Amino acid sequence: MDIVIENMTKTYGRQKAVDNISLQVKTGEVLGFLGPNGAGKTTTMKAITSFLIPDSGKIFIGNISVNDNPQEAKKNIGYLPENNPLYEDMPVIDYLQFCAGIEGVAKDKINDKVREVIQTCGITREKHKKISELSKGYKQRVGLAQALIHDPEVLILDEPTTGLDPNQIVEIRELIKKIGKEKTVILSSHILAEVEATCDRIMIINKGKIVADGTAEELRGQAQGSEMLKVTIEDGSLDEIFKGLQLLNTVELVDFADKSTQTFQVKSKPGQSSRREVFNLCVKNGWTLTQLTFVETRLEDIFRELTLEN
Amino acid sequence: MKEIWIITKRELQAYFDSLMAYILLILFLGFSGFFTWIYGSDIFFVKQANLQVFFNIAYWTLFFFIPALTMRLLSEENRSGTIELLLTKPISEWQVIVAKFLAALLLIVAALFLTLPYYITVSSLGNIDNGAVFSGYLALILVSGMYIAIGLFTSSVTNNQIVAYLLALSIGIFFQIIFQMLSTNLTGILGGITDYLSINSHFDSMTRGVIDSRDLVYFFSVMLLGLVFSESMLMKKRSV
Ligand SMILES: Nc1ncnc2c1ncn2[C@@H]1O[C@H](COP(=O)(O)OP(=O)(O)OP(=O)(O)O)[C@@H](O)[C@H]1O
Numbered sequence: 001m002d003i004v005i006e007n008m009t010k011t012y013g014r015q016k017a018v019d020n021i022s023l024q025v026k027t028g029e030v031l032g033f034l035g036p037n038g039a040g041k042t043t044t045m046k047a048i049t050s051f052l053i054p055d056s057g058k059i060f061i062g063n064i065s066v067n068d069n070p071q072e073a074k075k076n077i078g079y080l081p082e083n084n085p086l087y088e089d090m091p092v093i094d095y096l097q098f099c100a101g102i103e104g105v106a107k108d109k110i111n112d113k114v115r116e117v118i119q120t121c122g123i124t125r126e127k128h129k130k131i132s133e134l135s136k137g138y139k140q141r142v143g144l145a146q147a148l149i150h151d152p153e154v155l156i157l158d159e160p161t162t163g164l165d166p167n168q169i170v171e172i173r174e175l176i177k178k179i180g181k182e183k184t185v186i187l188s189s190h191i192l193a194e195v196e197a198t199c200d201r202i203m204i205i206n207k208g209k210i211v212a213d214g215t216a217e218e219l220r221g222q223a224q225g226s227e228m229l230k231v232t233i234e235d236g237s238l239d240e241i242f243k244g245l246q247l248l249n250t251v252e253l254v255d256f257a258d259k260s261t262q263t264f265q266v267k268s269k270p271g272q273s274s275r276r277e278v279f280n281l282c283v284k285n286g287w288t289l290t291q292l293t294f295v296e297t298r299l300e301d302i303f304r305e306l307t308l309e310n
Numbered sequence: 311m312k313e314i315w316i317i318t319k320r321e322l323q324a325y326f327d328s329l330m331a332y333i334l335l336i337l338f339l340g341f342s343g344f345f346t347w348i349y350g351s352d353i354f355f356v357k358q359a360n361l362q363v364f365f366n367i368a369y370w371t372l373f374f375f376i377p378a379l380t381m382r383l384l385s386e387e388n389r390s391g392t393i394e395l396l397l398t399k400p401i402s403e404w405q406v407i408v409a410k411f412l413a414a415l416l417l418i419v420a421a422l423f424l425t426l427p428y429y430i431t432v433s434s435l436g437n438i439d440n441g442a443v444f445s446g447y448l449a450l451i452l453v454s455g456m457y458i459a460i461g462l463f464t465s466s467v468t469n470n471q472i473v474a475y476l477l478a479l480s481i482g483i484f485f486q487i488i489f490q491m492l493s494t495n496l497t498g499i500l501g502g503i504t505d506y507l508s509i510n511s512h513f514d515s516m517t518r519g520v521i522d523s524r525d526l527v528y529f530f531s532v533m534l535l536g537l538v539f540s541e542s543m544l545m546k547k548r549s550v
């Protein structure tokens with residue numbers, strides 16, 4: 001089931017939390033929401049799950065309008081809210097049975113289903129404990145189990161891996177990827193590597209607007225206007241090498257990366273490459289070039305570039 | 311309907327797990343028993359086999375107890391954020407409200423059921439008007455329903471249980487005392503309106519065995535209003 005948002009706007013008081021967003025996520029796609037604090041990720045997710053009613057715009061789950069038919073739309077959604085609210089006074093297993101019940105899982109299937117998600121989310125040993133007695137990570141797993149209990153077509157996960165240990169993070173990522181093959185998933189995260197590893201598509205939101213949308217590769221391509229090199233040059237004085245590099249006519253900017261090893265960051269002018277020039281410079285001066293590598297634009301840099309205030 | 315029952319069951323379970331249910335049952339039976347049989351002790355002197363005394367005691371006990379039963383119902387969901395969990399499941403606000411209303415009402419009905427020994431004892435003292443007993447119990451249930459609906463509403467407007475309790479009590483005082491006081495001082499239409507709004511006249515006639523549709527309409531209207539207001543408070547949270 002596709003998720004479609006058309007021109008959604010949501011204002012809190014005077015502040016626009018989401019500003020005229022439109023997007024579509026297809027079945028079999030995992031979309032990662034990135035964005036600084038307060039960008040509007042959670043607000044968007046709450047609107048998709050019909051918990052928040054937007055000021056304007058339309059949201060569809062498959063062909064079902066969330067606004068006109070929320071009950072039908074909600075049947076297809078598994079949702080892990082931001083700070084993972086749970087009925088703390090209930091034992092894990094009772095809680096999951098309760099959730100299965102209101103999600104409409106058939107009575108004779110409830111026990112099987114509960115057993116299944118308990119296993120998938122790795123909470124077998126904790127299942128008889130009261131939720132309030134669980135550690136943060138285990139609570140997070142219960143929240144995830146609850147979202148999966150009715151095999152939803154659409155999964156909305158707001159920061160699903162917060163509080164999980166590294167092993168579990170990997171397991172949950174694998175799980176999301178597996179689910180994402182047949183289902184439609186939107187997740188938000190502040191861990192860029194995680195989004196890159198889990199999601200087919202990344203969407204960066206800033207101040208309620210979509211500022212980037214595409215695969216990790218596409219985003220890199222867009223941001224990578226100019227070539228960035230890392231070079232290490234020996235057998236010459238630091239200052240001379242620095243000046244030499246700076247004077248090359250393809251070079252825009254030179255920076256020290258590590259003075260002790262004589263390593264520099266060389267940024268070329270847009271659309272130009274400095275690799276030959278650097279090599280020839282070394283030959284001319286009798287310096288030894290021991291490293292020349294591309295610096296790939298990291299997702300972090302793209303993120304900072306798109307979301308940082310000037 | 312099935313969803314409502316699932317939520318009701320969870321709420322009942324929570325009442326028993328938190329000992330709230332036991333405390334309520336014991337205090338209710340204790341209070342009403344003490345005042346009915348020992349303190350007033352007029353039940354043996356009125357030389358009439360009826361439960362009038364008990365009904366009046368229960369009427370006041372419920373007035374104080376019910377807000378304690380309802381104060382948590384929505385305020386806690388709002389405070390902890392679990393309301394988001396509940397309302398993003400395929401259920402409506404109305405179902406949530408009705409389910410919680412039923413949970414509290416069922417607990418009260420259970421408490422009233424446990425006072426059946428009073429009835430048995432009294433009926434052994436002489437001829438008892440079974441019709442009056444029936445309509446008296448019915449009146450207690452209706453009064454309870456009314457206060458539960460009010461308590462549910464006050465629980466929906468705040469995240470703080472104590473505030474919800476006090477607010478419910480303050481609204482309750484109008485129906486329990488203030489409207490009646492006003493009606494004795496006012497004349498004409500205002501006097502009539504305040505008299506109709508006061509619980510007393512409705513409750514009294516029912517405990518005497520008269521079931522009038524005017525009284526039923528009264529109780530059900532306040533109940534419905536309380537529930538509808540609670541529902542709209544839940545809805546309002548979603549379009550802040
Ligand atoms: N209930 C609310 N009342 C008023 N303003 C709100 C409310 N909820 C969110 N906001 C505001 O809306 C904006 C978007 O918030 P949102 O929670 O969607 O951000 P987010 O992208 O999820 O951030 P984070 O990464 O911190 O979770 C923020 O500026 C926030 O202050």
Ligand SMILES: [Mg+2]
Nearest residue numbers: 041042043082
């Ligand atoms: Mg958020």
